[in-house]
Amino acid sequence: MTSPIGEQTARVLKRHMERGNIRQVDLAAATGVSRKAVSDWLKGMLANPLKQEHVLVLAERVFRLQGEEKREFLVDMGYPDAILESPSTSLAVRQCRVVVLYSALEVRDKQYATALANLLKTQANYQVELLHQLDKIPSLTRADWIVFCLSPYSVYSAQLLDLLDSAYQIAQKNCSLLVGVSAKKLEDVPQEVSNLLSNIQVLDIENVRKELEEAFGSLLQQLSEKYHRPYELEMVTGAIPLDSAFYVERLCDESFKSCFERGDSALLIKGARQVGKTSLLARGIDMARRMGYHVLLVDFQRFSQHDLHSLKDFFIAFAELLADQLRLDIYPREVWREGRSASVNFDLYIRDYVLQPLQQRVLLAIDEADRILAHSFSDDVFSLFRSWHNDRSLRPDSPCHRLTIALAYSTEPYLFIKDITQSPFNIGSKIPVEDFDLAQLSVLNQHYGSILYRGELEEFLEFTGGQPYLSRCILNDMVIRKLSYYDFLLYIKNHDTALSDHLKRIVYLLSQETGHELQAAIKEFIKTGKVESQRLFSRLRSAGIIAGSVEYPRFRCRLYKDYLTAHFA
Structure with a gap:
């Protein structure tokens, strides 16, 4: 598929490549795209669109253009405003790209859309483009906000619904915000239309210009505050504080809440290193407290080598930790009977002295649960946890009936547990903690002031894999060092x-x-x-x-x- 814009792009690229004796592989290496994408650019094909961040990298780092020559190149490539957003000044206040889209079913539709577009063009913070059909897909893929003009007539048309559906798909893929505006109040908006629009506002075009300006400015200000909140940097290492602006909810958050509200006996939070298991567990603990649970927290990472020497040492350390949290008068060593096994002693202590006095429901939250898997006694520990789960069904009068256990771990338990039938890891509700996807990464980027351009997000996702710690670490460093993404990639090679x-x-x-x-x-x-x-x-x-x-x-x-x-x- 070719277009005049695609052909022009190809001609300009070829001219500059010939002038500087630059190869296709050089373009691919500098922009971080595949050689096939570069080949598509040079053929004028739009299957792999040439994005603004690519154009800036080519202008500044490949072709070494400056001044008027650089400006001319950006105009020829279809990004006349890109000079405002060069990577070297990526932390400056950036203009918001707004596309005003209308159906053109009525003359008034165009008049209204044109008035809104002209109004926005007078504002320094907006780059505005007016479209009446989806014939300029690159314009929509670059948009921060897509403003869809509605009218009492067009809102019922199949043509508008098709147009809106296409715009919605583009907005979802590119993490843009799709809003609807109307000159007059819409009495009854079809459900399929309202489902696609995140917000519908009535802005009366017949009012004086000042009122329209204030109304539309207020709408965009609300959206801006919602999606670009101010932030203060935090430490990246460790669990994310409960009040942090940098925590991004994922499917695992909803899964934890659902399992907990359902009253499941064992919640298994599994994920790779530094994926956010402890941060999720912390939010689960907070939710439990707000629901009236008494929370007991144990981190196996804190246990010393002496505590892990034997099953008895481990259970005594475990029980003493709980006794400290509950400020109990009787400690496990005082009631420990050598004639009993360590498992029986620990089980009785938990039932009689920990759970029995607590009349409310109890959450036992265990972080780094897999730390003990390599020890010979781990089977005895986890089989005891499983017996507490079984007691909920077999002994309804048992204090274990009020107990929920949440385990956070990384290692596959079956690699270490000899008798899998005695493991709690195959009976609990599994809550996998995954890396960020593109939408979640976009939310995190917004928390950092949208330091990444929209087109950079996909490359950033590939570079980090959406690994939460890596993602926060890099964005944090970019903000502190005032570096663009591409400048940061160069910086880390030598620092x-x-x-x-x-x-x-x-x-x-x-x-x-x-x-x-x-x-x-x-x-x-x-x-x-x-x-x-x-x-x-x-x-x-x-x-x-x-x-x-x-x-x-x-x-x-x-x-x-x-x-x-x-x-x-």
Whole structure:
């Protein structure tokens, strides 16, 4: 598919490439796209559109254009306003791209849309384009807001619905905001229309210009405040505070809430390293407290080597931690009977001294639950947890009937638990914690002041894999150092940052493992693209290094692939 714009783009690119003796591979490397995409650009095809951030990189870093020559290049490439948004000034106040879209079923539709567009063009903060059909797809893909003009007549037309549906699909894909405006009050908006529009406002075109200006300005101000809230930077490491503006809700948040409200006995929060398990658990704890639960929190990461020496040492440390939280007068050693097994002693103490005095429901939240899996006594611990689950059905009068256990972990339990029938990991409600998708990454970007351009989000997703810690770490560094995304990629090649510390830690963890089994597996994966066993794949996935399946493994993100490939080459 070609167009005059596509052909013009191709001619301009070829001219500058010939002038500078620049190859297609140079364009691909600089912009981060595939060579096929570059080939499509040079053929004038729109299957891989040339985005604004690509044009800026080509102008400044590939063709080395400046002044009027750069401005002329941007105009020829179809981005006359891009000079306002060069990567070197990406932290400046950026203009909001608004597309005013109308159906043209009535003359008044065009008049109203034109009035709105002209009004916005007088404002310094908006770049405005007026469209009456979807013949300029690139315009919509670049839009921050798509303003759809409605009228009492057009709102019932099939043509408008088709147009609106197409705009909605584009807005969803590009994380744009789609709003509707009307010159007069719409008495009855069809459900299929209102479902597609996030907001419908009535702005009377017959009012004086000042009132219209105030009304539309107020609407956009509300939207701007909603989607571009002010922020203060926070520490990236560790669990995200409950009041943080940087927490992004995912499907796992809703799953946790549903399972908890349903009264499930065991909630299994599973995810790779640094994916946000502890942050989710913290929000679950907060929800439990607000629902009247008494919360007991245990982090196995805090247990010392002495605490993990034997089953008895572990259970005593566990019980003492709960006794401290509840300020109990009787500690486990005082009622511990050597004639009983450690499991029986611990079970009786929990029932009689921890659960029985508490009349309300109890949430036992355990973080880093898989830390004990490598120890010989882990089967006894988890089989006891399972027995508490069974008691909810077998012994309704048991205090365990009021107990819910939430376990956060990374490792596949079946790799360590010998008797899987005694494991709580196959009876609880599983809540997988996944990396961010494009929409969630877009929300995080908005929390950081939309420092990434819309087109950069997809590349950023590929680079980080949507890994929450990586995503926050990079965006945080970009804001602190006042760097654009492309400048940041250049910066980290020659400077130590929190990101480089993170990568070095991955290599360190691989090298510290006994027998270097995982390090050998990574080297083999880099060489062949395969992982030889499900066990090794599960361990690498739990470590947060690879994703996919044992049949089709892949690096979790391009950053890990590039770094580990270079390190182990």
